Amino acid sequence: MSADQLVFWIFAPIAVAGAIGMLLSRNAVHAALFLVVNLFCIAVMYLLLEAPFLFAVQIIVYAGAIMVLFLFVIMLLGVDRGDDLREPLIGQRPLAVILAAAFVVEIAVAVRAGIGFATMAPEGFDAVNRDGNARALARVLFREYFLPFEVTSLLLIVAAVAAMVLAHRRARAVTQAELERLGLLEPPREEAPSP
Amino acid sequence: MVRLPLVLLFSAVLFSAGVYGVLARRNAVMVLMAIELMLNAVNVNLVAFATALRDVVGQVFALFVIAVAAAEVGIGLAIVILLYRTRESINVDEVNLLRW
Numbered sequence: 001m002s003a004d005q006l007v008f009w010i011f012a013p014i015a016v017a018g019a020i021g022m023l024l025s026r027n028a029v030h031a032a033l034f035l036v037v038n039l040f041c042i043a044v045m046y047l048l049l050e051a052p053f054l055f056a057v058q059i060i061v062y063a064g065a066i067m068v069l070f071l072f073v074i075m076l077l078g079v080d081r082g083d084d085l086r087e088p089l090i091g092q093r094p095l096a097v098i099l100a101a102a103f104v105v106e107i108a109v110a111v112r113a114g115i116g117f118a119t120m121a122p123e124g125f126d127a128v129n130r131d132g133n134a135r136a137l138a139r140v141l142f143r144e145y146f147l148p149f150e151v152t153s154l155l156l157i158v159a160a161v162a163a164m165v166l167a168h169r170r171a172r173a174v175t176q177a178e179l180e181r182l183g184l185l186e187p188p189r190e191e192a193p194s195p
Numbered sequence: 196m197v198r199l200p201l202v203l204l205f206s207a208v209l210f211s212a213g214v215y216g217v218l219a220r221r222n223a224v225m226v227l228m229a230i231e232l233m234l235n236a237v238n239v240n241l242v243a244f245a246t247a248l249r250d251v252v253g254q255v256f257a258l259f260v261i262a263v264a265a266a267e268v269g270i271g272l273a274i275v276i277l278l279y280r281t282r283e284s285i286n287v288d289e290v291n292l293l294r295w
Binding site: 169 | 227255
């Protein structure tokens with residue numbers, strides 16, 4: 001067993017255990033921490049698959065930014081809300097078993113097709129990656145995929161503005177009738193006749 | 196070098212776990228986390244094929260997926276906060292305003 005395989009067999013079970021722990025934990029904070037474990041293990045997988053730049057991006061963006069956002073929202077909304085895992089629909093369980101079996105077959109077919117598809121490797125990866133993975137990525141990203149890159153940056157700006165607009169607490173327009181009902185405004189009186 | 200089928204199987208397991216989370220959990224934040232799990236499984240597949248096919252384009256696409264996932268989480272969590280303000284709850288079963 002080579003070193004690569006050893007690392008894979010150490011980190012893949014940890015990643016799967018993190019995912020399952022996330023699904024089964026009632027407490028949302030525990031689930032978020034399990035997800036962090038899973039994301040770190042996936043980052044190690046990127047390193048194993050000769051993608052060191054994505055390894056760094058995964059840790060910075062996911063573990064750094066996205067998980068902080070998740071934990072912030074969980075803390076903001078309160079952590080004491082337990083999530084019950086009972087199913088209210090009748091006959092859901094047998095249907096779920098049938099559909100899950102179909103899903104497993106589908107995944108197996110897809111994995112099988114993927115194995116056949118990937119046997120044609122045109123050139124060596126070292127030639128592609130010759131002066132660093134980041135530089136190879138940048139070459140492809142900024143030459144062939146420049147328009148998608150710009151569109152993605154536009155999407156990020158739109159998403160940031162939309163998040164601000166959505167979460168902003170708007171001051172609602174208060175009508176005069178509501179103010180009168182609350183007793184905050186005196187009802188209009190007639191002018192007293194001047195002597 | 197790890198063999199490709201092993202990595203594909205690994206990402207399939209993670210994706211299935213994410214599907215279960217989206218379908219079974221009722222807390223909206225947990226549903227969003229399960230979606231993140233599925234996106235990560237797809238990313239593992241993209242990077243694995245990039246290595247197997249000796250083409251760095253797969254890694255570029257994984258980068259795009261990460262950027263889009265960041266945007267999606269921002270919007271999704273803003274919607275969750277809005278939901279909590281209007282409904283006092285983030286249980287997705289209780290959100291039925293647009294149901295039929």
